[in-house]
Amino acid sequence: MTFRPALLIPAALLLAASPAFAETRAPHEQKARSLYEEAIAVRTAQGQGKIPELVAYLVEELKAGGFTDADIEVTDYENDGERIQGLMVWYRAEGEAAEKPIVLLAHMDVVDALPDTWERYPFDLIEEDGYFFGRGTADNKYGVVSLISTFLRLKEEGFKPNRDLVIALSGDEETGMVSTRAQAKYTAEKIDPAYVLNADAGGLSLGMDGKALLYGIQGSEKTYATFELTIDNPGGHSSAPRADNAIYELADVLKKIEAYKFPVMHSPMTLASMKISGAQTPGPLGEAMRAFAENPADEAAIAVLRAEPSTVGTTGTTCVATMLRAGHAENALPQRATATVNCRIFPGVGIEATQQTLKDVSGNEKLKIRLISDLVESPESNLPEEVLAAVNVALAARGLEGLTIMPHMSSGGTDGMHYRNLGYDTLGIGGSGAKPNDTFAHGLNERLSVDAFYSGLDHWYIILKELAGGAS
Template sequence: MNISTISLALGLSFSFLTPAAIAQDRSEHEQFAREIYEKVISIRTARGQEKVPEMVEYLVGQFKSAGFTDEDIQITDYDSDGEHTQGLMVYYRADGTPKHKPVVILGHMDVVDALAVDWERPPFTLTEEDGYFFGRGTMDNKYGITNIASTFIRLKKEGWKPNRDFVIVLSGDEETGMVSTRAQADYVAEHIDPEFVLNTDAGGGVLSDDGAPLFYAVQGAEKTYATFELTVANPGGHSSRPRSDNAIYDLADALRKIKEYKFPVRYSDLTLASFKASGAVTPGALGKAMRDFSENPKNKKAIAILRDDPETVGTTGTTCVATMLRAGHAENALPQSATATVNCRIFPGVGIAEVKEKLEKVVDNEAVQFELMTDVTESPESKLRPEVMAAIEASLSARGRNTPIIPYMESGGTDGMHYRIKGYDTVAISGAWMKPSDIFAHGLNERLAVDAFYGGLDHWYVIMKELAGDE
């Protein structure tokens, strides 16, 4: 029974209790999961810090304390863009001869960096305040890591014996080069060959603004991730002698044109089905736009509404947006170069060459040079396997949330794409339930509702038992 249930039953107010005092009323497993969460949030596993090995060491210690052996744990080292990182794989082995092929469960240990000067709270300290956990990675993806790691440990301590192997596969540079991701996917395909792959890094329950459960989202496809650098070079000169051409101005003009350009509307059977189902339970104008678009993807009013909402714009087609800038070399000199990073999320079926060609045409300035900075992975849609859907339904039922289960296409990118291209059905099914307005992944003051953290801790526990329990 949680605190809110107790207060309702007894007519008491617990407003005087601190988060630490409330935590004492949590179950042993809830407290243990929170300890893991607090520790991994504190490790700054961002680019340039080389802290992933520290997180690996901590997690390995927790797994070994629970009874996992050296044979169950595999640590791999990688060089990702000149930085040292690691991957971690942990096997929960079947009892005797497995009755089914293994299931791989993905997550990533690295995070996008956060600067303390920009945040309202220290980004690498778990802060519980106003009903939320704040900190970098509280959502992306250290909640997923905490949830699946604590579930493995919980089941091991209980002595559970599955009828198939489960393998946690944690990458160390998903937010950057994905070197560990690619290598792990190669290893999994060659040495494990799972029946399917599950991912902690997307999906999950969707709440309305007033907290009512709307539907459970299953990520079954991803857009293609591609990053370009746009560079303008110039002879420069003294700032007291301005030129008619200026690298910064030329680049600014190019970025303005990219901002104003809208890529053509795209859709697939999956995205139309997703809009139809989510529109049925989404209130207001946005829900109507979803339904209208699913019936007629050429509906201009619906398109305008969907493209004006950060939660749905990416599902309607390719997007490209400026994310970084660098220019000039001195305050009293004309810039000799100016460079912008433009990140694109490309709709499945639209090739990278087509996007680059369109951007160059939109910019219409030969002085702006385009360079593709990323390895591009175009992945197919995954099937929603009946046994996985049944396991999700069981997890939802255990929480009393018998909401619709809706597939969707991810506008972002995850490790899952590298398993899809190898032919494995890969779906992301986080245990968290969130309001769209609470999603601050990669941004300032990232957070996860305290209720979402604790409420999702049985998610993987139920799913694993459903997928590998007694028949």
């Protein structure tokens, strides 16, 4: 049993989060919320060993909803000694399939959250002030719930697709992607889909007033690479400080990396997304986006974009220190100091070139740099016309007919990179939306608006019915 500090969940808050929604929500909405609550409660972070628990729960729900053992495949993998499961679910075509299958992606794992740093307990779904709070509410248990609840809803209605629909839920997207790579390989060898649709990317961009500005489709992503930077030293007794010190030297290196700005880069996709986003974004940021789209050498625009966390990643490679460890005793000089630096590399730059840049910027010949991630660059995807049409139908049904659709590059990494590398067009077409100040994935107090949760539930339902035809 997981201990939940009482002070983090006051009685008044529990009452506020009670299921009064059941009186006004449709049955499929109630089911989705129930799935969401249960999924958030399972701490599927690295080292917790909880992925099998979530898989077992989802399998139980799927079987209760009419899916058979033949429709469900649970796979076991190992990542750094931890058991990692993946889950694949088939919604099979009625009779002979008229089209190639579609594979649908989401991931069950989350970046861990430390309960004592959150305002609310992160592994309980808490509804408050128009938001759902909890780790994974956005990244990516909403994606998991959207796909699973849609399959259950379609099955209950008797929908009979004209092509196979396959959900692939990975178990370690946030870490080693062992399950992701295995599922991608299996997909290529056994399924060979027409294309892959990802619930962990894309979606609505909302203004500060909550109104939709545009809908983004993720068509490419930056390369994810993590390096360990290490300074070694003979060390000694702390009462006899040396002129060289591993911690100080590493600190100097990190300050140089902090100050370094990678070259400004762009592609037709990023310029197009800047132009479209800039037209919808008010104030100096929108002006800078439009100016950059017209002239990627505009220094004033570049300065604004690189000062803004939401846009800095679209202007080139970024590298940032994320972890530190050093020393072995409080009364000894450090014999080793190590930092973890995570890079998101612009397509075409390459991992080796980025590693060399870090070495050159450090100015320290003693610095050792080691790549500790195992990911690769992925190409841009084409956008199939039928996917674009289905997204437009879904948006129209949500009262957003004619909303601008913007293909874009994601600064973060997703499972989609491995499917792209195997030759499959992979598009992020998530159903939720967020305002600029609502992006808390991987951070404290992650949240998703209640309106975004419910309004997004029809998204996949409509899209899959459009793409898989069939009859109800």
